[in-house]
Amino acid sequence: MTDRSVWRAVVAGGMLLVLVVAALAVEPRLRALGVAGIVERFDAFRVVAALSFGVPGLFVVSQRPGFRVGWVMVSVGAAQALGVALGAYGLLGINRGVEGGRLPGDDWAMWVSNWLWVPAYLLVPTVFLMLFPDGRLPSRRWRPAMAAAFVGVALATLDWALRPVTYENVPRLFPAGYQGPLSELTGLPDAVSAIGTVCTVAAVMAAVASLVVRYRASGEEVRRRLQWVLAAALLTVSMAGVAFAVPWGPVVLALAAVPLPVAVSVAIVAHRLWDLDPLLSRALAFGALAVSLLGAYALVAFTLGGVIGAGASAVIVALAVHPLYVRVLAGANRLVYGDRENPARALRRLGARLSDAGAPGDLLERMAAEVGRVLRIHYVAVEESGAVVASSGRPGDVVERVPLLHRGRRVGTLLLGERLRVKDGPLVAELAPHVAVAVHAHRLGADLERSHGRMLAARQEERDRLLYELHDGLGPTLAGLALQTERSRRLVDRDPEGAKQVMEELSRRIRGTVEDVRSIVNDLRPPPLDDLGLAGALTELGRGFAGDLAVEVEVPPDLPALPPPVELAAYRIAAEALTNAVRHAMASRCTVTLRATDALELRVEDDGVGVGAPVRHGFGLASMRRRSEELNGTFELLTDAGAGTHLVVRLPLAAAS
Known part of the structure; x- marks a missing residue:
């Protein structure tokens, strides 16, 4: 305008x-x-x-x-x-x-x-x-x-x-x-x-x-x-209909002009009717309420003036209407500025929204809407990591940005489409921590959803691997054993010696199948982890490379009990790293180091030729990185040609408990 x-x-x-x-x-x-x-x-x-x-x-x-x-x-x-x-x-x-x-x-x-x-x-x-x-x-x-x-x-x-x-x-x-x-x-x-x-x-x-x-x-x-x-x-x-049927009809008819303008003012200010300028809409609200109140004041004054005199009627009207005026003014102020003048009421309403909401995403939408209603602001949004994750009202220019802090750490920003008054600062400071809690909950929910997705993907991948192992390996082997058994049964009567040879071959293949089943089971969770713990399992794993690679395992004596997912991930990553050191880096010595605080730190360092630059991320490296990320850990590979390979993996213990 x-x-x-x-x-x-x-x-x-x-x-x-x-x-x-x-x-x-x-x-x-x-x-x-x-x-x-x-x-x-x-x-x-x-x-x-x-x-x-x-x-x-x-x-x-x-x-x-x-x-x-x-x-x-x-x-x-x-x-x-x-x-x-x-x-x-x-x-x-x-x-x-x-x-x-x-x-x-x-x-x-x-x-x-x-x-x-x-x-x-x-x-x-x-x-x-x-x-x-x-x-x-x-x-x-x-x-x-x-x-x-x-x-x-x-x-x-x-x-x-x-x-x-x-x-x-x-x-x-x-x-x-x-x-x-x-x-x-x-x-x-x-x-x-x-x-x-x-x-x-x-x-x-x-x-x-x-x-x-x-x-x-x-x-x-x-x-x-x-x-x-x-x-x-x-x-x-x-x-208007009643006005012509009661003795005070003129007064009723005059007051009949009040409801519609007041209702329109409420719709303009509280519900953004016609998208008028906020300052203008507030002026209209105060004006309509003031005119209506003054009109009622004048009606009563003129009516009583003819009965008891102008002076006495003015005193009576002042005493009667002033408390009403105070209430109407407070109502108009609440209509225009919401609960800015009543922080306790604003916090109660925001707390009710916080307790009634369901999913974190729904919670943020409700919180943004409630902040807009509390402050009577036409646009409120919540920004997280540079993106708007919840909003209320029609998007417009962002005039105010309020940082949202949770435990001293910024988790997001509250965006407001209207400049606040100086005295609104304390109320916004009271509201912001509650919104920050909702943003933190939203972030935790998103992290949990991503972790759940990774877990489902990993489980499906493991199922697919077992499917291939059983279908392509164990299945044909068992089918062949069944055929061999049928052949030996036919040879028992007419060729006992041939039947004996078939049975010996059958016995050998059954023992091999048992070893295959044991290998599949060991892939799910290696027995040394249960029998020896992570430190002992890594030591035994290193002995398996004797003659090709000298493996030294350094484990502190006070290494705490570790969650099974962390143990398994560390064992698999270390096994893959040792295999790469032998096959690709042509290393002669390798050191495996474990440390534990709030996370398990696994270091694998060899004296080989390195991976080379640029690093080629094959299946082995991808598998190690995926295992660490599934547990919200970090994977770092440092390598230079001729300077060996240094692998550092950190796996949080609390997240895997």
């Missing part, structure tokens, strides 16, 4: 205020002339409607010039403000005529005021509700309802315009014998007037129905916006 459009809205809003203030300024003089009060002649309703619809509408159209709902609000406010000002001017001139000194054009000013309220009054429960919130009808099927609304408004306005100003049956409004202009007119024919009434009633019912249809067909975000306006529309229609 440009500065020029803001100033235009301010100037136009100032003109509305001038009209209303001018009308109110004439009120004491009208009372002195014996004219009916502002409540009795229904002008209080015009004052409230002019301010509560006109001022917000002007700011809406200044930011969104083509928005129909905003222009309807402007039309209603302008018509009511002009009508109340012209009415005050006309009443002053007409009633001064008793003493002499009529005002120019006072008769016609009163005539315009007499019918100008009609379109402004009827547009609200018909056209305004049908176009809310996006400025369009729900569908083309609602066009007849909109046409009925315009017909009803036009006929009702014309009916009042074709009647004398004395048609309004309000006691003490005009001096005795006053007729005014167009005194011979009697309005539209009854049949035409009845058509207008039917169209208006049908349009009101259709307008409320259109809100219900929109509500049922919308998503959760739009429903939150509509529910306030739908409730306010029902309340407005009900109050």
Whole structure:
């Protein structure tokens, strides 16, 4: 929104205020002339409607010039403000005529005021509700309802315009014998007037129905916006109907202008209706609530003033309304700024979200949404490792970045789409650790999911290996043994010597098969690990390379008991490293060193020719790296041509426990 459009809205809003203030300024003089009060002649309703619809509408159209709902609000406010000002001017001139000194054009000013309220009054429960919130009808099927609304408004306005100003049956409004202009007119024919009434009633019912249809067909975000306006529309229609059936009808009718503007303000601020500028939307919220409260204040003051006097009524109203004003102001402040002024409430709500959430990803989304609601910020996001992992609201510019620390370590960043006030710093500092806990939980969940995926992949790989071993090795061998057994059975009777040879061959192959099965079992977990522990198993493994490689195993005497997965991974990595030292590095000596703190450190160093540069990552190196990463460990290979190979593997003990 440009500065020029803001100033235009301010100037136009100032003109509305001038009209209303001018009308109110004439009120004491009208009372002195014996004219009916502002409540009795229904002008209080015009004052409230002019301010509560006109001022917000002007700011809406200044930011969104083509928005129909905003222009309807402007039309209603302008018509009511002009009508109340012209009415005050006309009443002053007409009633001064008793003493002499009529005002120019006072008769016609009163005539315009007499019918100008009609379109402004009827547009609200018909056209305004049908176009809310996006400025369009729900569908083309609602066009007849909109046409009925315009017909009803036009006929009702014309009916009042074709009647004398004395048609309004309000006691003490005009001096005795006053007729005014167009005194011979009697309005539209009854049949035409009845058509207008039917169209208006049908349009009101259709307008409320259109809100219900929109509500049922919308998503959760739009429903939150509509529910306030739908409730306010029902309340407005009900109050307008009750106003003509109770003694305090004028007061009820005046108050009927309050619910809809307040509901629209709530939708604008709390649920980002129309995407208005945050500062503007907050100004509208405070303005609508203040106008509504001041309107109620003025109504009560004028009503009681005629009964107990102006001074006493002012004191009573001040005592009665001030506590209400404090409560309304606190509510408006909470609507605009959320729970910024109440850190305890904000922390309770955030804690409730933290305890109700399920998966870590869902937890972060809930936390971001709750921070947005607590601070009344249109966009909140959580960033982790440079990427947005959760957000709430429509993405926009990031204005504030709040670091999220968990145990002194930064785990992420809270991104805010609005600049905070200086006094909001302590509250954000209180909220940030709770969000950091959620980010840490999200990270742990992601790590756990990745670890689980690696575990499943490793298990599937082991199953595939066993499948190949059994299918390609053990399976054919057993099938051959079965054939040999059948052959020997046939030779027993006719060739005993041949049967004996077959049985000997069969016995040899069975012993070989047993060795194959034992080899498969040993691959799953070598027996030396269970019998001798990791240190003894590595020593025995080194002896197996005697004649090709001199292996020295260095193990501290206080080596603690190790988790079985760590033992197996260290044994397999060491075995692969020793095999590589013999086959590829042509080493003569190799040292295997173990150390244990919070992780098991395995070092394998040989005096061979090295792996060479660049390092070729074959199956053996890939297998060693994969085994270390499966346990969240590290794998480091240092090699230079002719300087030997140095392998360092660290396997965390806590993660594998």
